Every structure is written in C-alpha cells, then in structure tokens.
Amino acid sequence: MALPALGPALPEIILALGAIAMVLIGAVRGERAGRLLEGLALVLLAVALVVVVSGEGRLLTFNGGFVADGFARFMKVLTLLGAGATILLASETLRRQGVMRFEFPILIVLSTIGMMMMISANDLISLYVGLELQSLALYVVAAFDRDNARSTEAGLKYFVLGALSSGMLLYGASLTYGFTGTVTFPGIAAATQGGHAGLGLVFGIVFIAAGVAFKISAVPFHMWTPDVYEGSPTPVAAFFASAPKMAAMAMVIRVFIGAFPGAIHDWQQIIIFISIASMALGAFAAIGQRNIKRLLAYSSIANMGFALVGLAAGTAGGVQGVMTYMAIYLATTLGAFACVLMMRRDGKLVEDINELAGLSRTNPWMAFALSMMMFSLAGIPPLAGFWAKFYVFLAAIDAKLYTLAVVGVLTSVVGAYYYLRLVKVMYFDDPKPAFERSDLGVRTVLFVSAVFVLALSLVPAPLFDSAAAAAKSLF
Helix, strand or coil, X not given: CCCCCCHHHXXXXXXXXXXXXXXXXXXXXXXXXXXXXXXXXXXXHHHHHHHHHHCCCCEEECCCCEEECHHHHHHHHHHHHHHHHHHHHHHHHHHHHCCCCCHHHHHHHHHHXXXXXXXXXXXXXXXXXXXXXXXXXXXXXXCCCCCCHHHHHHHHHHHHHHHHHHHHHHHHHHHHHHHHCCCEHHHHHHHCCCCCCCHHHHHHHHHHHHHHHHHCCCCCCCCHXXXXXXXXXXXXXXHHHCHHHHHHHHHHHHHHHHHCHHHHHHHHHHHHHHHHHHHHHHHHHCCCCCEHHHHHHHHHHHHHHHHHHHHHHCCXXXXXXXXXXXXXXXXXXXXXXXXXXXXXXXXXXXCEHHHHCCHHHHCHHHHHHHHHHHHHHXXXXXXXXXXXXXXHHHHHHHCCCHHHHHHHHHHHHHHHHHHHHHHHHHHHCCCCXXXXXXXXXXXXXXXXXXXXXXHHHHCCHHHHHHHHHHXXXXX
16 A cells, blocks of 8 residues: 655644654753743744645645645644744743743644644544644643633633534534545535435534534634633633634635535525624623623634634635635734733733723833724724625625625624723723833734734735635635
C-alpha cells in the first residue's frame, strides 16, 4: 500500500513535530523553558502560516479524508493568526498573575493542529479526530488558573457540555454513515443528491447540527459561553472567542455545503432557526451585562448568528459573506480583548464596564481603538463590521430569505445599544484613575487589529475578492 502524500498536510505536520519538540524541551528544562517555548510556538505558527499561504490548487490525501483547497487555506490563515495573537496576549498577563506554565504554548499549538484538521476534514472520521484534539486542549486551558475557583468551574462546565456535544455529533455521524453507507463528504453528497433526505438521515443531520452549534456557541447550545468567558483567564477567553470560532465555522460550512448540498431544504431550516435564536439572544441578553467579558461572550453568540445568515443561503455568495464576516470578527474581537487586558489598576485586571469611565481623557488612543471595535461590531458604516453584515444579509436576500435578513437588521439595531453604551461611558462619564501601562504584546495585538479594521473600512475589496475566490473552491 502506497504511503499517502504528506504535502497537503505539511502545516499540520510542522506543528505536530514542533509540539513534540516543545514537550521534550519543557520536560527537560521545566518552568525555565517558558519564554523559549512561547517564542518557539510563535515561530512554528509563523512557519505554518507561510506554508499555508504558499499553497495552491485543490489537493487530497489520506484516502480523500483530508483536503487542502482555497477555502481551507483562507480559514487556516485566520486560525493561525488568532492562535499567534493569543500567545502574545497571554505571555506577560498570565506570568504577572502567577499562572503561566510552560504547557500553555504547547496546548495552544496542539489545539491549533486540531482546528486545522477540522478545517481540512473531508470525511466524518477526520472531522471528529480534529474536533477532539482541539477540544481536549481547550478543556485544559479553560481551567488553567487551577487555584481560582471560577477558572476550574469554567473548565469543568466546558468539559461536561463539550463531551455531551461531541457525543451528539458522533451519534449524528453514525446515523449518517448508517443511512448513506459512507463517511466521506463526496460520498454522502452523492447519496443525498436529488432531493430531500430520508427521515433517518434528517435525524443524523439534526444531531450533527447540535454538535457543531455547541462549538460555535450558537443558541440553544450557548449556555457555557458567558460562564466560561468570565471564569477563564482573560487571554484564554480571547482565544475561545477567536481561533476556535474560525475552525468551528469552517467545519459547519464544510459539513453542510460539502456533505449535504442535496439536502439543503432539510438543513436550511435548522440553520435559520439557530441563526435567528442566536441573534436575538445575543442582542437582548447583553443589554444588562456589567462585566465586559460576559458582554463580549453574548456579543460572540450574536455574531455567530449573523455569520450563519450567510450559510443559510447555501450559495457561493453566502459562503463568501461568512468568510468575510469571520475575518472581520476575528480582528475586532482580538482588538476588544486586547483593550480588556489593558484594564489594569494596582496590578489587577478589572472587568466592570464602569471602570472605563472617562477613558478618552486618560488614554485617548485606547478609547479610540475600543470605540472603533465597538462601532465595527455594531455594524455602523463605514467601518469593516458594516461590510461584514452587508454581505451576509445580501446573500440572504438573494436566496429570498427576507424574514431572516429583516430579523438580522432589527437585532443589529438592538445590539448597537450595548456597544454604544461603552462608547458613552468612555467619552461622556467622569474619568476614573488611569490604567497602568500595558504589555508590549497586548499593545501590538491592539495596534494590528485597529490597523486591519481601519484598512478594511477604507479598502474592503481585497478581502472580499480573496473570500470569493476561496468560496468557489467549495462549489
């Protein structure tokens, strides 16, 4: 039997070999290896990014279970950027809190390998292997501050609910295999070609949808998100909100567009329901939040709902809209969490929204950057977030999903309230004492995110064009 071609999976192989080397270095040097391993993790992620960007065409390996195409490359770039930003955000913050361990960058790299496998999965088995590799590492980092009751509670909640969702997805995969006779996405697509799926396969689709909805924290499988975001160390919450969301959304697209194109009328109703419920809950539940991490958690739920509007259309334009949305969401979310990490007084991070009072007078640059992130998340033109929502709503209208688009616009208006409230607190309330000077890594992430959002607000075409080209590789 011939060995599989390893070229298409070269980025994952580089990260895997690097992770093994990092484990050995950590075992030999212990905590003294902390900064070395953080630097090595950043180098590995950068090398993997270069390899991903340099790829071209559509390549299959591992008996067709792994695919490297334009869509995979686009989403892997976002995932690697999110993982690299997490290490920059976490390095000094966790060290100052006394919870940094040499295992942290190793866990980030391992979870990134799982995410990249999810993105390139072309059958249900490789999808599940990637999902579990990602999830097991995330369970640990959620409870990384092991002496903190909130952090250990967050890790336990995420583990229990994550195991439940993995079981549901696995059950849905087994039903799908039972009723189609194959686990490969092209094989499933061929079996469902020509109309509605049978009742048994519909049950399989429902269970798969439940499993993937948990991973993107969409309603009604969102319940873990606010508690885990609030309880986890803030850089870990930033990680949850960024890179895993990219991989999970890519997994959703890969499953429904790649495996069930012939059953679109069956899964479209599920996606529409999840999308509307997520947009509505995210918009209304965030209004009363006083903790900025919980507010960003509900914002994440709402944003996943908006992204699913594009998927519900089931078209290349809809997938392009989702990919554009996720790229802009990544930049704005990382920028917002960088600002949260800059909220430090007397050596301690503060999370109450009212602590931002008068920030425009004590730190005008931070106030401007956070305001730009909030305006973008609210979808206010001409900022990048407006274009993100414009394209997913346009895809829904083209697919004649008028009700979904209208609900999206209305919930955007509601959600704008709590984003604008932060701007009001920063610019119009009496100032509180200035925050301490933040770390270089945090300032770097905020600066890059702000530049990216500003550039896309002025010149959005390059991102749209690259997303359009990547989306075509799925159709």
